[in-house]
Amino acid sequence: MTRFIYAISGGNAVLAQDVQVSANLRRMIGSGLLVAVGYIDPGNWATDIAGGSGFGYGLLMVVIVSAFLALGFQVLVSRLALVTGEDLATLTARHLSPRLSKAAWLAGEAAILATALAELVGGAIALRLLFGLPLIAGVAVTGAGTFAVLAFARGNADRQERVIALLLSVVAMSFVFLLFKANPAWTEVARGVTQTGHALRDPQGFLIALGILGATLMPHNLYLHSGSLAQRAQQLPPAARGLAMRVARNDTIVSLGVAMLINAAIMIVAAASLSGSGMIVSSLDDAHAVLGRTLGVGAAVVFAVALYAAGQSSTLTGVLAGRILSNGFQVRRGWSDRRRALATRLVAGGAAAGLLAFTGGEDPDGLLVLSQVVLSLALPFALGPLVALARRKDLMGRHALRGAWAWAAMAATACIMALDGYLLIDMVA
Template identity: 40%
Template sequence: MSRPEPVLSPTPKSAWRFASDAQADTNSLPGAFASVQVPGAGASWLRRFLAFVGPGYMVSVGYMDPGNWATDLQGGAQFGYTLLTVILLSNFMAIILQSLAARLGIATGRDLAQACRDHFPPAVNIVLWLACELAIIACDLAEVIGTAVALHLLFDIPLLAGAIISALDAFLALYLMNRGFRYLEAFVIGLLATVALCFAVEVVAAQPPVAAILKGFLPSTEIMTNSQMLYIAIGIIGATVMPHNLYLHSSIVQTRAFERTSSGRREAIRWATWDSTIALMLALFINAAILIVAAAAFHTSGHQDIAEIEDAYRLLSPLLGLGVASTLFAVALLAAGTNSTVTGTLAGQIIMEGFLRLTIPHWARRLLTRGLAIIPVVAVTALYGNRGVGELLLLSQVVLSMQLPFAVIPLLMFVTDRGKMGEFVISRRMTVLAWAVAIIILLLNGKLLFDAIA
């Protein structure tokens, strides 16, 4: 029995004015576009929702990659549970921004990179593209370091060799993409479940005080007055709200073969928003768990100076009294680093094709970005040893935070413009909330730059 073709009626011109007719015919991720079937209207709501489950978890990978570990570990070890409120705030920002990215992709049929190319002049697009590439390299840098450190901890492989081995994951990502988008999503979700399970065991073993955790989720003025705490807080936001994830999400939600009609798009937006919200709550649990374990194990035991993943691995089992704790920590780190390579590959492809209409083989794209990330790891390791890698990892998250406005502001410009979004333009209340998130990000980045210059 042949598979029914999805309904792909074009977006009304009244609702989308970025692209010419020729441009509008170019689908994002053409090899996977509308490749995942959606049950018909007679199916149960659960079956229809499950058909949309997947993109949110792929996006959530970027919110719990190895870059988060450095900031969360350092924040918990130095300041206890205080920065839990920053993790909560950044996760709230992520839920809002990712829902808007999904809305843009579903409502218009254009990913964020394509929308920027259609709307802005070439000079602006070049700047935005370069900012995106820098963000991807910074994210890839965290993945290289995380994978190399995990291989070193589990198998005693030197960091330099581990960094080089990490380049081979380009072929893993390529293999999964060739199998089909659902295989890719299943692989990602499986590794996410592994990370969540590992840290669930760690939290139970740490036995943190519930009252202190609840207090940590409340806002504290100390974060803004303590420059070191603010630096780590901005690093947490940079590691949590990932700029390239906005480009990624606006594209991969289009892999679903929903009806390209007004009602079909509205339903797809609803299910995609639920998918990403639930997935990002999992990211909130994992990020909070990392900080909670660090606070319970290190902050209260006189190890506030813990800043390296390797040091945390070495001390976890003795301090928690659980022999397998360190191994679980390293396994989760390896799973997180491996998972992040998949989304990094897709995001790089989407951004390059969207901004430049330049298509290169996936393996070449992956090896190029991974090579650019390996170079600073090799240089820092050679010059400063293993200790310098931790500082490089934290710096990469600050770089990511500095790139956020280049993705957030264009996204908000588009989803608040009725002339471009038509009936799917966001409400006035959501507009105020979204711009408030953008302003907070800009202010935090400005404070970081001021402190750095001073």
């Protein structure tokens, strides 16, 4: 393990040889895996499939750019947590105005509810595809599966990460198989990456690109990442903080790199097997049916299994993010993980069941889109405080965000807010 820490830290042999520091640094590894889950939840699938089916490989570059943008903010929030030893929610409540703190807390809770909604609806769709289960019954079964996963994890961080790694592996291996079955022409994939401008000039392509961006960077992941690292860094001596930042950065790069490849694989499979029909496939049911016709029944089953795993993988991360949010903003601090999970999923499940009953179950994918809209609206309330806090020298010292990096972070935040606003106005209109 000492050698591994030495390698991932970039070769700092003095600190890496210290046994206790090495043990503490080892705990920095794994936090990136927690946030990687948020980038492959069912809400991402609809936008990736729509982009691939409607524009081939033309929006693949948007997936890559969105992943790098998200990576930048996740690395920034990890730096904030490791320098201060506190999470984003706690720092927001302590250093920003009470009104802004309350707005950030409400937005964070809305994001967690939206994620739970996507998890339940995505799982219900997967169960309907696999077993023909009615959607409302699928919501109930998926919710029960959530508590089975929580019972197995039992609040143990290592066990939680193993469960998440297993589910993430199921999704990754499923799309390796689907890529093999789809057998895309990789020269066409490379050519498509260079044709992003053509896809973005199309109004539908531009809106799908905004949806991909909104589905990639999620507010609750910022709270989760900072909280996970702040807890792990409490035993580190000040001299090891710089090394811990490098370890956490590399862990985040690897984990989010895997998530980016999975998102790219979803779009490539959609482009290779669903494009050319002259229509944009935005329904998971339609995508499943077309995959069954073009790639075979086995491929359709693998697609549904991966969808269910993607939904359940966000279970633990949503609960963990909720705990960090409540503790940081000092709301419902005494709630256990199971009690919080029950409350969140009762609200999300009730909303899902009510909306499904109201629409007759005709448009479950619309609920996934709704969840992404909520996440987009909540995002500025996490990004704004993050950038403001990261720029404060009284908090960050020599690690404060400054110069070109500060301007880049502020410009990216303003751009995301403007694009999310445009997306919301378009959807309402």
